[in-house]
Amino acid sequence: MKIGIVGCAGRMGRMVVSEVLAGAGCTLAGGTEQPGSAALGSDVAALAGGEPAGLEVGDDAKALFARSDAVIDFTSPDATAVHAALAAEHGVALVVGTTGLEAAHHDALAQAARQCAVVQAANMSPGVNLLLGLTERCARILGDEYDIEIVEMHHRHKVDAPSGTALALGAAAAAGRGVWLESVSQRVRDGHTGPRRTGDIGFATLRGGDVAGEHAVIFAGEGERVELVHKASSRAVFARGAVRAALWTDGRPPGLYSMGDVLGFG
Ligand code: NAD
Numbered sequence: 001m002k003i004g005i006v007g008c009a010g011r012m013g014r015m016v017v018s019e020v021l022a023g024a025g026c027t028l029a030g031g032t033e034q035p036g037s038a039a040l041g042s043d044v045a046a047l048a049g050g051e052p053a054g055l056e057v058g059d060d061a062k063a064l065f066a067r068s069d070a071v072i073d074f075t076s077p078d079a080t081a082v083h084a085a086l087a088a089e090h091g092v093a094l095v096v097g098t099t100g101l102e103a104a105h106h107d108a109l110a111q112a113a114r115q116c117a118v119v120q121a122a123n124m125s126p127g128v129n130l131l132l133g134l135t136e137r138c139a140r141i142l143g144d145e146y147d148i149e150i151v152e153m154h155h156r157h158k159v160d161a162p163s164g165t166a167l168a169l170g171a172a173a174a175a176g177r178g179v180w181l182e183s184v185s186q187r188v189r190d191g192h193t194g195p196r197r198t199g200d201i202g203f204a205t206l207r208g209g210d211v212a213g214e215h216a217v218i219f220a221g222e223g224e225r226v227e228l229v230h231k232a233s234s235r236a237v238f239a240r241g242a243v244r245a246a247l248w249t250d251g252r253p254p255g256l257y258s259m260g261d262v263l264g265f266g
Pocket residue numbers: 006007008009010011012013032033034035037061074075076079096097098099100121122123124125235238
């Protein structure tokens with residue numbers, strides 16, 4: 001399978017390039033960066049720390065989609081929407097790891113999913129996808145008497161908050177309680193907030209250093225607390241998940257898929 005990487009000079013992009021080069025059953029179709037990037041013209045594989053592969057980083061995403069069977073996207077929400085349209089135009093599978101997506105970006109993915117397979121996940125690690133299922137289950141079993149708080153920490157370069165994974169965990173907890181996250185989420189607390197509202201799902205965001213990604217879902221009841229914790233020790237786990245998702249799309253009909261689908265969690 002020929003896999004293209006958009007945003008190939010980014011932190012995740014480079015890791016995905018390494019995984020594709022090391023992976024069985026796939027070859028690197030090439031990589032793009034945004035116009036003006038200092039990486040343009042560099043060798044895609046060398047940029048990721050590998051042996052030069054004779055593929056230059058370009059800024060022509062259309063040409064990359066035309067020669068790929070699947071494209072992996074860890075870029076920015078607006079770029080992802082453009083890539084979704086190209087995936088649909090070329091009937092090429094798209095794996096989206098970019099976070100911070102808003103309604104318009106999700107619409108663009110849903111639109112593309114009519115023409116091609118799209119896998120979108122705020123977190124591509126098997127462990128976090130397991131955590132999503134456990135969170136929904138705990139929320140359903142424990143109910144409103146246990147206050148739900150979601151704490152996340154990431155490296156200092158991360159630009160969106162709370163993390164896409166924290167929001168996905170919040171959505172899973174809300175689904176377990178049969179409510180919409182939007183109607184119960186407390187994303188920020190500051191100043192005189194008053195007491196905690198029953199049923200709220202709270203978020204706390206920490207940023208610093210090189211933390212690859214840590215999430216805790218806390219169910220705090222009277223006299224006891226249940227904590228579900230996931231710690232990623234290397235970002236390679238996300239890159240491996242993305243390549244696994246790209247390989248999984250081979251022969252899949254058009255549709256919008258989750259990492260749970262890829263991993264067989266349903
Ligand atoms: P980064 O800033 O290091 O990399 C993003 C890259 O995309 C940059 O090199 C940038 O130049 C490039 N880019 C932007 N617009 C582009 C365009 N139009 N065409 C081609 N390239 C373009 O960021 P990062 O740390 O690699 O993270 C990227 C995204 O992935 C973020 O949204 C982050 O939250 C998300 N992420 C998701 C997971 C997951 O498992 N789903 C894991 C880690 C990070």
